Amino acid sequence: MQVKQVMLNNPETLYYWQTLADAVAVYQRQQVNCAPVLDAGGEVVGIITVFRLLEALQEGATMATPIEEVMERKLVCIDEDTGFEKVANLPIDRLIVLNKERRLSGVLTRIGLINKVHHALEKAERELAAVLEAVPNGIVAVDREGKICHINPAAARLLDVPVATAMEQPANSILAAAGLTRFLAKEAGDQFHKAGVGDRTLAIRRSSINKEGQEQGVVLILQDISELEAISSELKAVKSLNRQLKSVIEACYDGMVIVDSQGIVRGANEAYERIMAPETGRLLVVGEKLQPGTGQAEEQLYQLWHLVRESRKAVTVMYQTPSDREAILTGSPVFNEEGAVSQVVISIRDMTELRHLKEEAMRAAAEIQVLRARQLAAPEVIRHSLSMQKVVDQALRVAAVDSTVLITGESGVGKEVVAGLIHRHSPRCKGPFIEINCGAIPENLLESELFGYEKGAFTGASKEGKIGLLEVANNGTIFLDEIGDLSLGLQVKLLRFLQEQEIYRLGGRQAIKLNVRVIAATNKDLAAMVREKTFREDLYYRLNVVPIRIPPLRERREDILPLARYFLEIFNHKYGTDKRLSFGACKVLEAYSWPGNVRELQNVMERVVIMGEGDVIRPEHLPIEFQEGTGGNTCKWLQLKDVLPLQEAREQLERQLITLAIAEYGTLRRAARALGISHSTLLRKAQAYGLVVQNRTDAV
Structure with missing residues (x-):
């Protein structure tokens, strides 16, 4: 409480030149016992009270005496905004109250204060009693x-x-x-x-x-x-159910929109925003009313809401967005206690995403099936010859770019190994590597295998459709082996794919963009086929961006024994054996012409591991054509058909005996004991004949 709330407001004042008679008149009019005295400027200069006036009269003053002579000049002035508690206990009967301009605002007297406080207490008591009662x-x-x-x-x-x-x-x-x-x-x-x-x-x-x-x-x-308490218990249960319902709605993979009977959106989950917001360019705002003509998606929602509200039944419609996304919209009515439709719940299922997921699953399954059919952890190319080292260098250089590569060479030289090398060292190494043998798949099936087909594209087609191997290889590499066996019709489609990097499935009308690197291989002379009009010239030049020729095995004999040892190790591990090549067998292998190249060498190694006797593979364990078709490049066992000089015959026989002994006994010391000569003599003779270069067996 402030002083101005309990003071006497705007009291009647006197000027210092007025008389005591004027003061008596003020007391009578205002029923007060004091009056402030002002100077000519209106400032308070004193106060004249009834008691002071009576004292002045007793002292000889008259009613005509000026107030200035008898007034009290010692004043206590306070600000009108002063708190009452600051002045309540002051031992002063009256206070002059001034406003912010330091002008007279009122007078606070003890008697007046007592009366006001008494009335205020009575009023407060009555009001408090009324409040407490209410x-x-x-x-x-x-x-x-x-x-x-x-x-x-x-x-x-x-x-x-x-x-x-x-x-x-x-x-x-x-x-x-x-x-x-x-x-x-x-x-x-x-x-x-x-x-x-x-x-x-x-x-x-x-x-x-x-x-x-x-x-x-x-x-x-x-x-x-x-x-x-009862309401709180119900509220907790309702809140718990509400949280569970919201969690279920948000966890739904399908989009959900809740619209009331007036068409006002009351809720939408995040799945709706994921499915429809990219199409509409805007989000549904809770509290907004669905309006026709605001956009294709919202127009569809409005129409579905209207159908459900009018039919009072669940309604399902198909919706295709401007960007060709497919969605199934289902509206279900929610009835209130009176049986009226109070809300419509609309669910949106994105069939495009489901279709994409299905295609991804099919692509993954197809890729796994293809990868299982080949050796995933393909070895690095084994090369000791300069010509094969050159091939590897070319492959590693071209691996860093996305250019199309054409690998040529005879059948069995390892074109697929070089293609795998390029893929493993390319930026696409984490993507799929799909190998297709164009000559192994019937022509009428090859197109569907390459490009895939839509459901019902032809008689006998899968009702679900099928993705092609080109799609399986997306973001990876596809290896088209035996590209020369591709029909002219498929050559046209392959050429278009290489130019546009997009395909059409059989029976499909929508282009599918791909990102695939193509590596082709053939054992045919494509240039001659172009001249003979059996291979398209434009496709040939599109494939032949970076040509790599792999020489046949007979042109890189330095690689024969390393490859033989590599395959021997694989089949030893596979069949639980520990076989090794003798020196003579190595010479026979090196002398053979290998018309089947590396593939033939691999088959021969598996055959001798399975069929060979003992742990040492000798020349006689090799196929008969190896022994007959060496062309004189390996030592032939001595046959006495013509007369030879005795010295030459002795040397040939000695060479054969030393070779047989080393192959049979494994070490020079045991071979020397079998031949009945010293170890040093055998070592010297073996080195002279070029059989060994140090004191160890030549078995490998």
């Missing part, structure tokens, strides 16, 4: 002696005791029946507590009445929360 919460006030000094009707109703009976009675006895006496103690604190009183649940709070740090009484506030 408060729905129960209030019980207990004085310092433990007696109830106030109890409102709400508390009397909750405690089931009349107000008149409870007043001035010990609180312990009144509250004992309800079991609430424990809340009178300080230990109860000032927190809310719950207690059961009859069939009610009360929330009780204890508040201390303190004065100068001492507790003078206690106020108990009682609130009936029985209905709140």
Whole structure:
């Protein structure tokens, strides 16, 4: 409270030149006992009270005496915004109250203050009593002696005791029946507590009445929360169900939109935004009304909502977006208690994503099937010859770019191995590597294998359709082996794919963009085929961007034995053997012409591991054509058909015997004992004949 709220506002004033008679007139008109005195400028310079006027008259002043001669000049002035508590205890009977401009605002007298405070207390008591009577919460006030000094009707109703009976009675006895006496103690604190009183649940709070740090009484506030408890329990259950429902809706892979009976959107999950927002360019705003003509997607939602509301049945429609995405929209009505449609729940299933996922699964399955049919961990190219090293260098250089590569060479030289080498060292190494033998698949099936087909594209086609191997190889490499066997019709389609990097499935009308690197291989002379009009010239030049020729095995004899040892190790491990090549067998292998190239060498090694006797593979263990078709490049066993000089015959026989002994006994020392000569003699003769270069066996 501020001083200006209890002061005498705008009191009548006197000027210092006026007389005591003028002051008496003011007292009579205003019914006051003092009046402020102003100077000519309107500032307060003194005050003239009834008591001071009487003293002046006793001292000989007359009613004509100027006020200036008898007025009190010692003034106590305060600001009108001063708090009342700052002046309430001042030992002064009256105060001059000034406003912010330091002009007279009012007068505060003790008698006037007492009257105003008395009236204010009476008014506050009446208002407080009315408030306490109207408060729905129960209030019980207990004085310092433990007696109830106030109890409102709400508390009397909750405690089931009349107000008149409870007043001035010990609180312990009144509250004992309800079991609430424990809340009178300080230990109860000032927190809310719950207690059961009859069939009610009360929330009780204890508040201390303190004065100068001492507790003078206690106020108990009682609130009936029985209905709140029931509502709270229901609310918790509803909130739990609501959270579960929201979680289920958000977890749905399908989009969901909830629209009320007025067409106002009441909710949409994230799946709807994922499916439809990229098409509409905007999100549905909860609280907005669906309007026709606002966009193709929202137009479809509006029409579906209208159909469901009118038909009162679930309605399903197909929707195709401007970007050719397919979606199934299903609207289901929700009825209120009166049986009217209160909401329509619209679910959106993106069939495009499902189709893509299905195609990805088919592509993955096809890739796995292809990869299982070939050796995933293909070895690096084994090369000891300069010509094969050159091939590997070319392959590694071209691996860094995406150019089309044409690998040529005889059948069995390892074209697929070089193609795999290019893929493994290319940026596409983590993508699929799909190998297709164009000569091994019938022409009428090759097109569907390469390009795939839509469902129902032809008689006997899978009802689900099929993706082609070109799609399986997307973001990877496709190896077209025996490209020379491709028909002219398929050559046209392959040429278009190489130019546009897109295909059409059989029976399909939608172009499919791909990102595939092509490596082709053939054992035919494509240039001659171009001249003979059996291979398209434009396709030949499109494939022949980077040509790599792999020489036949007979042109790189340095690679024969390393390859033989490599295959021998593989088949030893496969069949649980420990076989090795003898020196003679190595010479026979090196002398053979190998018309089947590396593939023939691999087959021969598997055959001798399975069929050979003992752990050492000798020349006689090799196929008969090896022994007959060496062309004189390996030693032939001595046959006495013509007369030879004795020295030459002796040398040939000695060479053959040493070779046989080393192959048979494995070491020079054991071979020397078998021949009946010293170890040093055998070593010297073997080195002279070029059989060994140091004191060890020549078996490998």
